[in-house]
Amino acid sequence: MPSPAERAVFHQRRELAARDIRLKASLGQNILDDPNLCAKIVRAADIVPGETVLEIGPGAGALTRALLDAGARVLAVETDGRLIPLLEERFAGEDHLVVRHADFMKFDLAEARPSTPDGRVKVVSNLPYHLSSPILFRLIDHRALISTATVMLQKEMAARVASGPGTKDYGIVSVRVQAVAEARALFTLPPQVFFPSRVSIPRSSSSIFGARACRRNWTSATCRGAFARHSPKGEKPCKTR
Numbered sequence: 001m002p003s004p005a006e007r008a009v010f011h012q013r014r015e016l017a018a019r020d021i022r023l024k025a026s027l028g029q030n031i032l033d034d035p036n037l038c039a040k041i042v043r044a045a046d047i048v049p050g051e052t053v054l055e056i057g058p059g060a061g062a063l064t065r066a067l068l069d070a071g072a073r074v075l076a077v078e079t080d081g082r083l084i085p086l087l088e089e090r091f092a093g094e095d096h097l098v099v100r101h102a103d104f105m106k107f108d109l110a111e112a113r114p115s116t117p118d119g120r121v122k123v124v125s126n127l128p129y130h131l132s133s134p135i136l137f138r139l140i141d142h143r144a145l146i147s148t149a150t151v152m153l154q155k156e157m158a159a160r161v162a163s164g165p166g167t168k169d170y171g172i173v174s175v176r177v178q179a180v181a182e183a184r185a186l187f188t189l190p191p192q193v194f195f196p197s198r199v200s201i202p203r204s205s206s207s208i209f210g211a212r213a214c215r216r217n218w219t220s221a222t223c224r225g226a227f228a229r230h231s232p233k234g235e236k237p238c239k240t241r
Helices: 004-010 012-018 035-044 062-069 081-090 129-141 155-162 172-178 221-230
Strands: 052-056 073-078 097-101 121-126 146-154 181-189 206-213
Touching (some): 012 081, 035 146, 035 181, 052 062, 062 121, 129 146, 129 172, 146 155, 155 172, 172 181
Antiparallel strands (some): 146 206
């Protein structure tokens, strides 16, 4: 018998077709079409039942279903108004899910703050390729609210974020993320597991990327200088111990 997550993913295409919803390339909409990978992403996020998770762009709800099955309390922020009725119908009666129709780049993240001692959330999301950098930078700007982020990025973007000083991929994204988090690529997803397939997108393999907030031990003057150049005005790099 299929699990709830498997049933949810199996019916995604039918539910979208029934509502005459065609996913938009302009919004970077690609739905993960493999229930086992949805579950694997949730395991990588190390969800503890009762934790609050912020999901950016839930789409038709496949990853949302897997998060709820893991016991998370999910705040899902979706910019496409056509998908809101679908999500509300699919998850009717789910006490641990709140769906907000909003542009994440303008959404008040204070709404995601849980009433727990540390007041922080986990971010778990399939990010649109073309908005991954702005979203990552916004998460960095609100890092006091976030304990970990487990997000799907284009494979090359994940490599840039995790690259070290002196490598060809090292740049502003690497510097800003690594200044405040321990970051690494976890595993790769082929383009065929998405709907619509990302096969038609050049260099379209995706990586699940994990980042855990921390205070970095900056021992390299070069790295400290790079971060100082690229930091928002008034923000200082982590101190060297």
